[in-house]
Amino acid sequence: MTRAARLDLRSFQQELATRLAAKTAAQVESSRLGLASGSERWLIRLSDAGEVIAVPPIVPVPLTKPWFLGLANIRGNLFSVIDFPQFLGFPPVVLGNLARLLLLSARTGEQHAGVVVQRVLGLRNLAQLTAVEDDTVQPAWHVRRWAEADGSTWREIDLGKLARDPAFLQVGA
Numbered sequence: 001m002t003r004a005a006r007l008d009l010r011s012f013q014q015e016l017a018t019r020l021a022a023k024t025a026a027q028v029e030s031s032r033l034g035l036a037s038g039s040e041r042w043l044i045r046l047s048d049a050g051e052v053i054a055v056p057p058i059v060p061v062p063l064t065k066p067w068f069l070g071l072a073n074i075r076g077n078l079f080s081v082i083d084f085p086q087f088l089g090f091p092p093v094v095l096g097n098l099a100r101l102l103l104l105s106a107r108t109g110e111q112h113a114g115v116v117v118q119r120v121l122g123l124r125n126l127a128q129l130t131a132v133e134d135d136t137v138q139p140a141w142h143v144r145r146w147a148e149a150d151g152s153t154w155r156e157i158d159l160g161k162l163a164r165d166p167a168f169l170q171v172g173a
Contacts, residue, residue, distance in 0.1 A: 001027065032156060034121035035102065038090030041154045042117075043124060043146065048159035050105035052120055055081075055095050061171075066092070068171040072101070077112055079103065080171070084115040087168070092120050104159050111163055129154065141165055 032043035033052075058081050060070040067086035071078050081101065086092045093099055098119035104111065105142070129146040132153065141161035146154040162168055 032124050032126060032127045032154075034124045034154065035084075035117045036119045036121055037093070037115075037117045038085035038088050040090075041121065041152070042142065043154045043156040044102075044159055048105055050103040051098050052102050055099050055101045055116055063173050064171045067171055072114070074103070074114075080111065080113040082113065082115045082168070082171075087115075093153050095159070104163055113163060115159075124154065141168075 031046055033046055033049050035042045035044065056072045056074060058070045058072050061068065064070075067083045069081040069083050072081050073079075083093050084102075093116050095116070099116055100120050101114045101116050102120075103114040128144070129148060132143075132145040132147045134145040139162075141158050143156040143158050146156060148154070
């Protein structure tokens with residue numbers, strides 16, 4: 001193999017690796033994690049989700065809002081645990097087999113916090129959804145409303161903005 005052919009092969013491999021990395025990044029950017037919480041379906045960016053785990057034992061904290069479930073020890077770190085449906089004004093989540101604790105990623109801030117949701121619905125691709133105009137007043141952490149072909153809707157939220165929302169931060173009763 002000549003030197004020129006090796007250089008072309010090397011540049012081809014580098015270009016292919018770059019294109020694959022870009023495609024993977026684009027696919028990740030258009031993917032959202034679907035959650036059921038209250039009577040709504042929610043979407044969050046994958047980079048906002050630190051981890052999704054089964055709900056561990058939670059120690060209640062007195063004199064806090066009803067939606068603040070308490071603290072959980074996760075691998076030696078204390079995490080604040082919020083009942084997301086109850087925070088939204090829905091009935092409290094039933095801590096059963098399908099309930100999950102979604103830990104907020106480091107991208108959302110320095111808090112060690114997680115939200116309990118009724119269940120995780122898997123990944124959704126935004127390319128398969130249609131953006132829907134929403135004329136109602138929404139909190140700052142609400143990003144957009146989406147619709148599927150069958151008419152069902154999703155609400156996309158920014159967990160980083162939620163983690164900085166004064167209502168979310170004020171857990172004292």
